[in-house]
Amino acid sequence: MSTTNRRHFLKLLGAGALGFPILPTGGADFEKLRGDRVGWARLKTPSQWWNRHAGGDPVCMHFLRTNTSLNLNPDWQSADVENLSAMCAYPFLFTQEIDSIRSPTGRNNLTEFLRRGGFLMIDTCINAFINPDPDACYQRQVRTLAEILPEAQIIPLPPGHPVYHCNFDFPADKPPHTFHENIFDERWNKYGLFGIRLGPQLAGVISLSGLQCGWSRVRVPPGHSELCLKMLVNIYVYAMTQAG
Secondary structure, X not given: OOOOOHHHHHHHHHOOOOOOOOOOOOHHHHHHHOOOEOOOEEEEOOOOOOOOOHHHHHHHHHHHHHHOOOEOOOOOOEEEOOOHHHHOOOOEEXXXXXXXXXXXXXXXXXXXXXXXXXXXXXXXXXXXXXXXXXXXXXXXHHHHHHHHOOXXXXXXXXXXXXXXXXXXXXXXXXXXXXXXXXXXXXXXXXXXXXXXXXXXXXXXXXEOOXXXXXXXXXXXXXXXXXXXXXXXXXXXXXXXXXXX
16 A cells, blocks of 8 residues: 555554544544544445445544544545556545446456555445345455455454454444335345455455445434444454454
């Protein structure tokens, strides 16, 4: 990674810039304690839905800034999959899918981003109009990863995995699920989180939980948006601080 990479994040952590429970929650002194800016961006893919609910991304940034000492830009950012330099300006990229990436440049860039140590979060949309079949949606992501990154292993994250406890605690050891039109659908609910493993580390996470739909407050029950945001914080913190 070219800037604000995982090593830099760990340096900030070691310097006490990311001490989640011990920092005050507001005021000028709190702002002084924030570390250098760390990155998050939405991956721009050929999909017409790549920026769906992007208006909710500032909600994520605000939640991350409020609940950690991460110095995140409150505006939503994007990085085009056709531009490796733009991608590598961020240690963490969010996308709803990667199967629309068909160009050799885009595929090579995504491969290079992950091999350099970047982290990819795939959180699929649960709108039935966009993704009517969660099994097919999951298989498309897995198939694409196998094509562009054959050495990667896709593994279910087991109960007790640190991603469920590293910052906020999820006692059930599973992510919160958002459902289309707030109608329970066991086809989506059966999926937990999957890790994209490269060697000893996770290079990404696949979620079929509709976390983005949840934090965007699209017809969700009270308190559900906060649960989705807490899951996002855990994924981000785990991604940036995992040990080799």
